[in-house]
Amino acid sequence: KNQVEQSPQSLIILEGKNCTLQCNYTVSPFSNLRWYKQDTGRGPVSLTIMTFSENTKSNGRYTATLDADTKQSSLHITASQLSDSASYICVVSGRGNKLTFGTGTQLKVEL
């Protein structure tokens, strides 16, 4: 069964600190892996999309890594800001471009 598991479920950090969110997947065959940011009451917004051949991709202070051999990905946030408080969702695209969503990591950045 295709699954995407994320950890931690929730995280609280101080403004200015870095953090790393984890994603493990069992989706096969693999097409690409995406990270989305979902603010409360809003739809998800795409941060990065990585294919099998890419092992790192950055979008400003967000850097995603992908290890297709171990089926793991991480999202690293540098110098966190209050506006980074959101749910971060890992999504894997598999056969027929079907997307399997993780349940997300709820991040809260505090002063």
Added chain:
Amino acid sequence: EAGVAQSPRYKIIEKRQSVAFWCNPISGHATLYWYQQILGQGPKLLIQFQNNGVVDDSQLPKDRFSAERLKGVDSTLKIQPAKLEDSAVYLCASSTHRASNEKLFFGSGTQLSVL
């Protein structure tokens, strides 16, 4: 560029009532998706359209849910009759086409509460 528009933003109904949601995708986007997101979970695909044709509706509870995209542009999702477990956010998304690495653009969703 205008984003994906959805309405209403919120809807409260009683069980067994009917409800409809509307979505207008980004201009020129051929592919349109409806997702159901239950609190604390990731979105679950209900139905995917390519222009005005259905590509995937395998997870749509067809006994109570229906969706249409008659002219290949905007779309409506209907629930009739609603159940308590239908309480969720209904997200509409669109993309230019069905390529595997296509970026999806989501609307802000309609939050449905069934009492």
